[in-house]
Amino acid sequence: MAFTLAACQSQQASDGKRHDISPESPQMQQARTIAQKYLIADTHIDVPYRLEEAFEDVSAHTEHGDFDYPRAVDGGLNAPFMSIYTPAALEQSGGSKVLADKLIDMVEGMVKNAPDKFALAYSTRELEQNFVRGVMSFPLGMENGSPIEGDLANLKHFYDRGIRYITLTHSKANHISDSSYDSERPAGGLTDFGKTLVKEMNNLGVMVDVSHISDEAFYQVMAVSKAPVIASHSSARHFTPGFERNMDDDMIKALAKNGGVIQINFGSTFISQESIENYNAFKQARTAYMAANDLAQDSPEVEAFQEEYRKKLPFVFATLDDVLDHFDHVVNLSGIDHVGIGSDYDGVGDSLPQGLKDVSTYPNLIAGLLKRGYSEQDIVKILSGNLIRVWKQVEAYAASH
Template identity: 50%
Template sequence: MRSLLAVACTLALFAGAARADEALSPAQKLARSAVIVDTHIDAPTELLKHWNDLGVDTPKVEFDYPRARQGGLDVAFMSIYTSPDQDAAGTAWQVASTQIDAVEAMVGRHPDKFAILRSPADYARQIDGGRVLLALGMENGAPIGDDLARLQQFYVRGVRYITLAHSHSNRIADGSYSLDRPWKGLSPFGLKVVAEMNRLGIMVDVSHLTDDATRAALAASRAPVIASHSGLRHFTPDFERNLSDELAQAIAKQGGVVQITFGNAFVDPKTAGETTAYFRARPEFDREQSAAAARGEKPKTVEEFDKEWERSHPPLAHAVKIDAVLDQIDYAVKLIGIDHVGIGSDFDGVSGALPEGLRSVADYPNLIAGLQARGYKDDDIRKILGENLLRVWREVERVATAGK
């Protein structure tokens, strides 16, 4: 009798699941069955500004566990970001380490919801139970300082890609927003950094680099490289932060992947122009404040500069549509092939300046629906959502193992 009851209960559960599944759209079904890997989410930076329990619904941010599960997100690369100012102040190592502490604290609070992913080989085991897996990507190599041994330390803590520079040039590479480009590519130390990343199995990330630095990273790396969160310059002329056709093709030719980002500044020409203007104004501000300090005057802070910039440059009135991101993906697929395109949203990193329909980690089904409407097959969409990135990650691991 008990066995018959068990069978009846099981059938009822399957029937309920089937009815629930039938209520899902084709895009939602694919979001649940595909492996979605987003290579750039800035939650750690926000956690240091204000601690939020991201294991529960947190409306003021763009990444939390409930919405990640709603959107089908499986692997979220947490961006361990440090600024050029923190680099100059000598605090980058401390800030990066504290951000990793914050990610570990999330996992410690909710081990049933989060786990740190250190290798694609661990995916199947760790994803069981509905967890969102948190990988670590370091945005800006500044925390390394001048010490190659720190790469090993960060690798042990889970860092699996490093964006060599951010915004401004550093001791490793020239940054695309910087007017000061001392290395004309990578520094001699930067070449050693790339070699050590290859040895350890850390992906080399060329987002934020100048064209020359990107070429130098490609030439130096024995493993495929990634652009963790970049757009294509085809849509944003004169915006070096986005990749040229030539460089996107070079990344693909070497087996790498371009992770298309969602932020308005990368997919909308007008917003990209505003972003370029901001970073061109910053060096002049920095020079003025240095001169003020030399005269014994109190210099203004970067926060004051940002507030004045926001006052004099109000947000653009026009809405950016999800089609701007879909157009980027379309162009990338035609340019470099379906096997070399992925997604790196920049959620929590662009102050909410995101296209309609892509405002949080709950919205990946909207992207999927857009690709389906444009005729993409589900198997190809799966590649874009995560399979391509995982392939590259595995190859980077293979190169590291082969070199030992």
């Protein structure tokens, strides 16, 4: 879900919510040290598709977006998974595989043009070697399995190109799985091909990503997969009742029993019910205005309406503490070994929470965890340890089959 309202302004935390941590606090100073000392992996950064729409050189500071190299270094980010995203519409019109290959070409070009800063990472071993060398890893994840195009040979093709997780679907049902966002559920979960694909992903060493899929599909993945799976960018439905895109408590427990990990999405409408309700009210008002005036969404009149609406009713941003609540909830349900970071930077537009606006802000998250009593060892698991454990288990399963 992308927010394009540049006029949205952050609503300050003056409503009695908990305050941000002082930049000079002991927790923040310790957090900056931890961020630079340990490997930080974020399993969902939507840089490639952002650059496909409007290219910028992310090896230097960029005017737009949530990610560039200088900000990532400031935040301690070492392994941003580059999301190879293809829109759901291409499932019908064609071109998913072509676009996915083009985006992988782009990431390879970024590495080629700045080898002193970036490196590809096809394995946990390469990830850890790159960290020691002091270069930023670009592991690859595929958001939407549409580029597989019903052919297992394409799974091998993308594995060979570096794809190490696949989000089975996106906003619409595809030939692999039903989607949490789609009211149409033609497969009742996974398709027959989808079940075969999950098995082959296990055998090849590609992590199965259950973000975006329907609840029925999730439980079918749990039944089929012999290796731990990930939710690359999802949050806890406990705080957003009825929002199927997030995971409910039973799903989080099942994921943990499988050995997997949920990587928390930072988008305000994944984190805060208040943000969801605010955004839904805005969409309803915009739809009514468009219908009453027979206007398209991209018309100047609708743009003006949006700006005026947001002046009167600003978007409600989640807070850092709201995000931390999701981490706490998962830990309370399933322990420290099953949660990590899947921010969705560059994928949720202007909706990022206060204190977590771009890749320079991971120390804010760490400081919040410290303030809540997490040990340094626990935080290391959240930053990358849990994700690397799952990835290594997936590699080991593939090596034995």
